[in-house]
Amino acid sequence: MQHGLLLIAGLGCGIAHAQKTSEKDVDQKVEALLSKMSIEEKVGQMTQVTIDLILDDNSLDAIDEKKLKEAILNKKVGSILNVKGSAYTMDTWHKIQKRIQEVATKETPNKIPVLYGIDAIHGANYIEGSTLYPHNIGMAASRNPELVRQSAKLTATETRASGIRWNFDPVLGLGRQPLWSRFEETFGEDVHLVTAMGTAAIKGYEEDGLKSPTAVASCMKHYLGYSIPASGKDRTPAYIPEYTLREYLLPPFKSAVDAGTSTVMINSGEINGVPVHASKYLLTDLLRGELGFEGVAVSDWEDVIRLHTRHKVADTPKEAVRLAVEAGLDMSMVPYDYSFYDLLLELVKEGAISESRIDESVRRIIKLKYKLGLFDNPFPEKAALAKVDPKKSQEVALNAARETITLLKNEKSVLPLKKGAKVLVAGPAANNLTSLHSSWSYVWQGNDDRQYPKSTLTIKEGLEAKLGKGNVISAAQRDYNHAANFDAGQLKKDAASVDYIVLCLGEDAYAETPGNIDDLTLDSKQLALASAAMATGKPVILVLVEGRPRVISSIENDIPGILLAYRPSTMGAQAIAEVLTGEYNPNGILPYTYPKHTGDLIKYDHKYTEGIREDEPNTYTNGAYRPQWAFGHGLSYTTFEFSNLKADKATFSAGEKLNLTVTVKNTGKRAGKVTVELYSRDLFASITPNFKRLRKFEKIELAAGASKQVSFTVSPEELAFINAQGKKVTEPGTFEFIVKDQVVSVEYKTGQEN
Structure with a gap:
């Protein structure tokens, strides 16, 4: 036995030694290349542009050779990102990646490959026909980090197979501001939960080693404080005491660094009046000095120039570039022009920014490219394509959707639906795909029904598959905002011949700023439809398809069954139907506090002092945490x-x-x-x-x-x-x-x- 232990220990030492040797070899290669690079090449490596800059103006996917060579040969661009207008087929991705890398590795002096990045945040969502997994907010409800790891690994494999090796995920901000339009991208309101799920995602993306055909570079985002804007609006200021920053917001990022995440994306907003992109304290002292992060720091979309245009802390675009780079930024997601390249080049040549500072960033970028195997083979890999397993992806997506669904209310055991029941399926989310998927689904907003695979089911279709078409009545239309989806008169007529009404409400798809709202209360048209459903006297089952908690206290009391589906994506309709019919026993639990009122946003981990009430002089009670449903709430069909x-x-x-x-x-x-x-x-x-x-x-x-x-x-x-x-x-x-x-x-x- 002791000999076995010694052998294992010896192997462990050998692996560690090999890793150190490999790391040393990479460092030597990086330094050798850095010594040969011109200042123009170095500044180019720090420049990231969107794919639009290399495509024909009249095409969604055809490369314009002149524009490509302007980007790679003249501006020395080191990174490209994004799609233009729609998801691409795997073949299209291969053509794009192949041509970019041909120019980069055959026509440039030092043959430095391009690092391509993408937002594949709940599956390979920019590959046509791909399987999408539930958004993070639902995955957190599953309380199953292994599902997060599995879905991340499958996403990595499919993304890598397209030729892309950098994924801008996971989101590690805490979901504590439910007005925020990116709430659905978070893992909920709790520090430990976000940390556990976020770390699982990073493992899924990177655990096989960055050279592996099943891995991509992960990106912890958005550092730091992005998810709790004071106004609730996207990309707006946060006011965060140092205590709150360290107690709640920093731990998930610390854990991500310890787990080995390769890159970080910076918060578009500002903290206490200082834009994060301009904060040397946050980007250098805290991130690198204290957390020990050694990877690449990339800006979010257009955020460097916004130090001038939006935040007003830089009086010129050039000063904006200087501030961001001196703060510690490695790469600017410019993305629509070459202004960052031009201005940074001027700053270095003028001596306003030292070349040694530029070398710090370029060293990190080049090292990442080596670690990803881009210098060995920058082209789409056959080994990665061979690993893509659509059947496995659907299996994991279905399991994930099942485990996310949260049964919030089941009065008098109204669920599961009785066998042979006739059901009216109504509401804007009843026969709609976009609300099931939402942001980053084949297009940025996820709102183009034409982009979804024809095999993807709506809730109506999912119930038809389980109950039989003859037992499902529905006038619901695919367009979320179609007038027929809110027709109370039609609902009343259709309800006459059914046993149950399954009412599907919530939110249509949105991403980022277009999802800004002023009121958490579910909109009046949907509340009116719910009232009409309740007035029929038939048992109403409410299925909530939403990215954040929309307040339903005005109707909740008279609805016996409520199911929260979050954004379950590709296999969501099947999972919802399985839960409604009792084929699957629900087990999701809330990853956030579901508020009863828009002005009552106390969290489960509130301070004692937040819970003390003095409704009468000198009479104190501890009961201010009174949500619609508490963090961790979720019912089952068993006890x-x-x-x-x-x-x-x-x-x-x-x-x-x-x-x-x-x-x-x-x-x-x-x-x-x-x-x-x-x-x-x-x-x-x-x-x-x-x-x-x-x-x-x-x-x-x-x-x-x-x-x-x-x-x-x-x-x-x-x-x-x-x-x-x-x-x-x-x-x-x-x-x-x-x-x-x-x-x-x-x-x-x-x-x-x-």
Whole structure:
């Protein structure tokens, strides 16, 4: 046995040595190339332009040779991104990538390949006919990091097969501002949840090694604070105390750096009046100095020039370039012109920016290109194409959609639908594809129905497949905003002959700024349709297809069954139909607090002080967290009982681990999956403690009547918080650990109390 251990240890040392040797070899190659590059070539490497600049003006995918050579030969562009107007076939991608790399590697002095980037954020969403996975907000509801890893790996494989090796994903901002139009791209409101899911995505993208045909460079985004704009509008300012930044926003990025993410994309907005693209503190001191990030930092779309045009911190475009580069930016997503290249070249030649500063960025960019194998073979790889498995993609997408769906309400067990039931399927999302997918789905906005594969089902079609066409009545149209989708008179007429009304409401597709709203309340036309459905006297099942929580408190009380589907994408309609008919037992739980009122946005991890009310003088109650549904809420068609939560010790101290166990029993009549969540509560601390914090979670499956003991291990470091001095500390005192209705208290001692 000892010989086996020595052999394994020896192999481990050998692998580590080989990795260090390989890294050293790459560094030597980078330095050798850097020494030969002109300043023009270096500045070109820092320039990223959109594909429009190399395409024929009258075509969506045909390269204009003159424009291509202007980009690669004259402006020395090092990176290109995006599509023009629609998803491309794999063949089209190959033609585009092949021609770009031919010019870059055969007609330039140093034969430096181009690094192509894309937003493949829930599948290879810019490849025609690809399978798309649920958006992150739904994936977080699954509480299944393995599904995130699997979908990321499949996305990486398909993206790599197209010839693209850089993916602008995952989003690591916390979803704590539900007005924000990119809420659906987040993994929810909790730090631990976002960290776990985001790290799983990075592993899926990169774990096979960047030279592998199943890997792409990941991009943690958007660093930092993008997801909590004060106004709720996209790309607008955030006001973030250092405590909030470090306690809530920084940990997912720290974990991503530790997991080895290759690149970072910068927040388009500003924090406390300073645009992040111009903040040396955030981009250099914190990101590189403190977090230890060594990869490539790229701007978001057009954000360098916006330091001049929008933020007004640079009085000229040239000053905008200087500010961003000196702050620590490596690459500018310009994207529609060569202004960044021209201005940065001027700045270096004038001595306003040193060549050594340029070398820092170019060194990182070139190193990434070496690590991705672009210098070995920059062209689309047959080995990657051979790895694409559409059947596996659909299987994972279906499993993911199933596990995301969250049953919010099931009064009198109205669900599942009774066998042989006749169902009216109504509402704007009933026969619509775009709302199921939303942003980054074949086109940026996801709103072009013509782009979706013909095999993709709507909810109506999904129910027809399960119940039979004769049992489904629907006048719903494909166009979300079609007048027929809001026709209360038609709904009343159709409802006369059915047993149930499945009402599909929520939001149509949107991405970024076009998704800005002023009110979380579901729009009046949809609320009116819900009222009409309730007035028929037939049981109403509400299916919410939305990227953020739209307030439905005015109708919720009279609707017995409510299902939240989020943005389930390609296999979403089938998954919804399976849940409605009882073929699949729902197990998703909320990754955010679902508000009851637009002005009540208190989170589950609110401070004690946020929960104190004084409705009468000198009379205090603790009950201000009163959402429509709480973070972690989600029902099943079976029931689970939690008991016997125990800690292995009554006190623990620095350097020790605390082991907790809880017994979970399926007390219902069918098998089901359930997420076991462990929360902690610090009773007293030098900073006002949170009411509770999620620390661990595990999803298990139990047969009817079966029990399982679930174990969690917690270290003192995992209970730490940022104190008033900005230090991360675990203070002595009593901690409560909570699983559902089970609570156990444990004393933490630092060992210095005596």
